[in-house]
Amino acid sequence: MSFEIQELPDIIRVIVLISFSRKSILEKSLLKHRIDKYCAGSICVEMSDIDETLKEMSEEGLVINENGKLKLTEKGAQLGQEWRNLLLKREPILEVVAGLTDGSITGLVAILSAFLAGLATNMAAFAAILSLSAVAITNFSSFLMGGKTEDIADLITLKALMDHSLSDIPDKAERDKSLKLVKQLFIILRKEINTSNLYAALICSTTTFLAGIMPIIAYLALPEPLDIILSLGLVCIIVGIFLVRYRSGRTKVHWRITLMETIAIIVIAVIASLIIGSI
Numbered sequence: 171m172s173f174e175i176q177e178l179p180d181i182i183r184v185i186v187l188i189s190f191s192r193k194s195i196l197e198k199s200l201l202k203h204r205i206d207k208y209c210a211g212s213i214c215v216e217m218s219d220i221d222e223t224l225k226e227m228s229e230e231g232l233v234i235n236e237n238g239k240l241k242l243t244e245k246g247a248q249l250g251q252e253w254r255n256l257l258l259k260r261e262p263i264l265e266v267v268a269g270l271t272d273g274s275i276t277g278l279v280a281i282l283s284a285f286l287a288g289l290a291t292n293m294a295a296f297a298a299i300l301s302l303s304a305v306a307i308t309n310f311s312s313f314l315m316g317g318k319t320e321d322i323a324d325l326i327t328l329k330a331l332m333d334h335s336l337s338d339i340p341d342k343a344e345r346d347k348s349l350k351l352v353k354q355l356f357i358i359l360r361k362e363i364n365t366s367n368l369y370a371a372l373i374c375s376t377t378t379f380l381a382g383i384m385p386i387i388a389y390l391a392l393p394e395p396l397d398i399i400l401s402l403g404l405v406c407i408i409v410g411i412f413l414v415r416y417r418s419g420r421t422k423v424h425w426r427i428t429l430m431e432t433i434a435i436i437v438i439a440v441i442a443s444l445i446i447g448s449i
Contacts, residue, residue, distance in 0.1 A: 179223040181332075181351050186227065187250035190242045198224075198238045263420045265313060265370045269377025270413040271432070275439045276305045277382035278405050281389045282444060285398055295390050302382040310375035314367055329356045381408050409436065 182205065189204050190196065196204075202220060224240065227233040232246035242250060280301055284294035332352050339345035385408070389401035414432055418425040 179219065179226060181336075181348055181355065182220060182223040183227060183232075184253055185355065186223065186233070186240075187242070187246065187253050190240075190247070190250055195239055195241045198240065201240060263417070265374040266377055267413065267417050268309060268313075269374045270381045270408060270416070271435065272305050272309060273302070273378040273381025273383075274405055274409050274413065275436055276302050276378070277385045278402075278436070278440055279444065280382070280386055281398070281401050281405075282440070284389070286444075291390055295386075298386045298390075299383075302379060302386065305382070306375040306379040309378050310371045312371075313374045314371035329353075381412075384408070409433075 185205055186201065189201065198217075198220065202217060205220065224233060224235055227246070228235050231243055232249060234241045234243055277298075280294075280298035283289075284298065289297065329352060333349060336345060336348045336352065339348060385401040385404040388404055389397045391397075392400055409432060410429070414425055414429045417423070417432070418428040421428075
């Protein structure tokens with residue numbers, strides 16, 4: 171099955187796929203209730219339409235239908251996850267990568283600044299936590315507002331593409347029903363995406379703070395020279411294991427390429443920050 175939407179069963183299929191988790195089991199009556207929720211009372215999707223869609227999905231190996239109890243196959247679960255990622259932005263790649271990168275850079279700059287300037291522990295702690303908190307709050311607001319604007323724009327574009335595909339349905343009644351269902355689907359999705367953006371902002375800000383605070387705590391709590399050695403070691407672990415491995419795994423890029431890109435970004439950012447701070 172492709173992502174193309176050309177008729178009413180395709181829309182119902184999308185709703186079915188995003189209504190299931192990987193291991194959940196739904197009865198047809200509950201599925202009908204969820205579809206009616208998407209319709210919001212403005213249109214009526216008949217049970218015959220749902221049965222037709224489920225029959226097609228079963229033939230394609232997407233759904234297992236046993237005595238009215240429905241469960242996604244492995245293939246259906248993977249496709250449902252793809253639709254959720256496309257429509258609901260549920261794959262936290264950018265949030266975690268941005269959080270780990272910004273947190274590591276901020277922690278590294280704070281540690282090196284305190285070390286080179288010879289700041290007392292209380293002053294170093296105040297400056298480090300203040301800088302890290304500011305970056306975490308900035309990331310939270312950026313992902314909350316910027317993500318909302320970007321995702322809504324993507325939804326509008328995707329809806330326009332679906333509307334264009336559905337406009338070719340020859341049956342006027344089915345065409346009108348399909349277009350109205352798509353409209354209601356995107357109204358529901360818009361509400362869910364607002365929630366997803368809040369989660370994304372929380373994930374990014376929390377990851378930023380944790381990635382930066384751990385090496386800072388190590389630097390402030392340990393005696394010399396163990397403090398600088400262990401704190402820089404923690405930064406390397408965060409960057410080398412968590413950031414590079416997570417990013418390369420999610421983006422399907424070889425870890426060596428990701429490692430070189432990450433090191434280059436962090437080195438440039440740290441050098442620029444130290445130069446600006448010394449002016």
